Amino acid sequence: MSELSGKMNKSLKDRIISLKERIVTRTTIAILRPFNRHRMVDLDHVKLDPDNPVVFLGNHAEIYGPIASALCFPVPVRFWVISKMMFKKKDVRAYLYENTFSKKTYLPIFVRKLLAWYLGWLSVNVMNALRAIAVYRDSPMKLRQTLRESVEALEQGENLMIFPEHPEGKYVKGGISELSPGFVMLAEAWWKKTGKKMRMMPVFANREKRTFTFGEEIVYEPENGYAAEQERILEEAYLQLTELSER
Secondary structure, three states: OHHHHHHHHHHHHHHHHHHHHHHHHHHHHHHHHHHOOOEEEOHHHOOOOOOOOEEEEEOOOOOHHHHHHHHHOOOOEEEEEEHHHOOOHHHHHHHHHHHOHHHOOOOOHHHHHHHHHHHHHHHHHHHHHOOOEEEOOOOHHHHHHHHHHHHHHHHOOOEEEEOOEOOOOOOOOOOOOOEOOHHHHHHHHHHHHHOOOOEEEEEEEEOOOOEEEEOOOEEOOHHHOHHHHHHHHHHHHHHHHHHHHOO
């Protein structure tokens, strides 16, 4: 009885938090979306299939890519988001300041800290309301949780958006930084769980032109072996994103 009561209380708590996050998120999107209209280029490349959803591979452009995608992306997606951007507001603020605002030296320090404080609060609410999937870069054990939740989302017919760049230093604004190979592990996990070949599609958010440009599908081919596929997919994704950034 106590266990059932505990589950009910947790469910109620989750609904209350979800309502708050939903209100914050909808209000934020309603305010910002009119100022972030984007033109879609080659959107017809996207072939939606609830039995085998698409995993989009987007660019960061510092924080522009994720924000533009959250506001304007034309396909419903679940985002992969680094765990440091999702849970404790204090940790999110510290992460934002260290990785983004500390580098904006043209702004006074108090403005940078204020922006990190506000966006940290906003990020926790929005990322959870969007049901983002937490990515644990520094914990191989917790990475299994990311893969498991991602496979479950794909099984439910949900498309994903991953930002695979992992630069040394800061993200480039107009091009593509080095790609991290971690997302290819999802393709292998999806294959092992369902026998389906994961479909990936590079997409580039252009800050200057205000466009999303869609590339060509990249399909995971497990018969080639994981190591060979990881190398091939990383190379093809990088080349496509680079080409898309120049269009």
